[in-house]
Amino acid sequence: MSTCSIIDLGLIPYAQAWELQKRVVAARKAGAIEDVLLFCEHPHVITQGRSGNRANLLASENVLRQKGVEYFESTRGGDVTYHGPGQIVGYPILNLGAIRRDVVWYVRQLEEAMIRATEEFGIRAARIAGKTGIWAGENGAEEKLAAIGVHISRWVTSHGFAYNVATDLRYFELIVPCGIAGRKATSLEKLLQRSVASAEIKPLLAKYLGEVFGLTIRTVGRSELFEKLEHFEQAMAVSA
Numbered sequence: 020m021s022t023c024s025i026i027d028l029g030l031i032p033y034a035q036a037w038e039l040q041k042r043v044v045a046a047r048k049a050g051a052i053e054d055v056l057l058f059c060e061h062p063h064v065i066t067q068g069r070s071g072n073r074a075n076l077l078a079s080e081n082v083l084r085q086k087g088v089e090y091f092e093s094t095r096g097g098d099v100t101y102h103g104p105g106q107i108v109g110y111p112i113l114n115l116g117a118i119r120r121d122v123v124w125y126v127r128q129l130e131e132a133m134i135r136a137t138e139e140f141g142i143r144a145a146r147i148a149g150k151t152g153i154w155a156g157e158n159g160a161e162e163k164l165a166a167i168g169v170h171i172s173r174w175v176t177s178h179g180f181a182y183n184v185a186t187d188l189r190y191f192e193l194i195v196p197c198g199i200a201g202r203k204a205t206s207l208e209k210l211l212q213r214s215v216a217s218a219e220i221k222p223l224l225a226k227y228l229g230e231v232f233g234l235t236i237r238t239v240g241r242s243e244l245f246e247k248l249e250h251f252e253q254a255m256a257v258s259a
Contacts, residue, residue, distance in 0.1 A: 021054060021117060023234040025225050026244050028059035033066065033091055033102065036110070040177050042248050043112045047175050051251040054234060055244065057110040058221055061102040063088040065194060068097035068168050075099040075195035088193065095178035097151065097168030099194045105185035105206070107217050109224065111232075116174035118232055126151060126167055129180050132227035133165050139223050142210050150202075155210055162205035182224065184208060184217050 028036065036059055046052045065076060065088055076090070076099055083090060102108055115125060130146055133153050137144040144153045144164055151168075154161035165182040183206035191204040208215045229236040 020233055020235045023054040023056055023111075023113070023229060023232070023236055024052075024239045024244065025056045025058065025236055026239055026241055027221070028057055028241065030060045030062065030104065033061045033064040033089060036061065036108075037091075037093075040110055040112065042252070043244070044172070044175055044177050046248055046251045047112050047114055048173055049251065049255075051254075052244075052247050054114060055112045056225065056228060056236075057112070058225075059108050059110070060104055060106060060217070061108060063101075063103045063190060064091060065089070065099060065101050066091045066093045066095070066168075067099045068093055068095045070096060071098040076193070077195065078193040082193070086190075086193075088190070093168070093178070095168035095170050097166070100166050100168065100181060101190050101194055101204075102181055103186055103190055105183070105187065105208075105217070107182045107184055107221060107224065108179070109182070109228075110179045111176055111228065113176045113232065113234075114174060115171065115176060118234075120174055122169075122171055125171070125176065126169060128231040129167050129169075129228075130165075132224060132231050133180065133182055135227040135230075136220055136223035137164065137207070140207065140211060140220075142207070155205055162203045164205050164207070164210070182207075182220070184215050184220060 043055050130153050134144045144155045147154050153165045155164045156162045167180045168178050170177045185208040186206045188204050225236050
């Protein structure tokens with residue numbers, strides 16, 4: 020089995036995480052590093068995907084400033100979404116060329132890993148046909164627990180998923196989440212009606228992501244990843 024390194028970045032601004040993703044993607048395309056899964060949380064930010072509609076941003080720029088919410092247009096798929104503290108964001112940077120060259124399958128596997136992790140808490144999460152992500156609740160009144168928006172270039176993935184653990188759900192009122200009107204977001208904390216730490220579910224997400232993609236998961240520190248990236252980038256600069 021191939022190996023996937025997991026690096027937990029902690030709380031990191033969206034723009035900084037995106038710059039890091041680009042560096043990791045370049046190194047992965049060149050075969051200089053193995054598959055990588057970046058875990059992080061972001062300060063309050065709203066992002067819009069390539070197919071997004073700005074009309075699904077319900078708040079003015081002034082309101083966003085007042086609430087300390089940044090806004091970015093992103094290269095991922097999907098519409099408008101919110102990231103913030105208490106939400107696990109996962110950025111898998113995988114070479115699908117060595118796993119399976121199938122974009123739809125890849126998205127379904129991300130959903131499957133999150134569904135399995137959620138079931139460990141006694142919560143049934145499911146897919147809804149035509150609506151990417153995972154949902155929890157009664158039929159017809161399901162609320163979104165996790166969103167997905169990915170980008171794939173030369174079969175190397177970037178961007179990923181956002182799983183609501185202890186997210187302040189009031190921030191979703193600033194948008195039409197994922198462009199789906201009439202649907203609300205939920206969180207693991209709301210579903211369990213107790214406090215939940217991200218540390219309770221991160222290992223489960225990592226475990227099931229490894230299972231669905233057939234990868235051996237290993238946790239590494241930031242320094243190991245950054246050393247590999249710097250070595251790759253220096254080698255590229257010398258050969259340029």
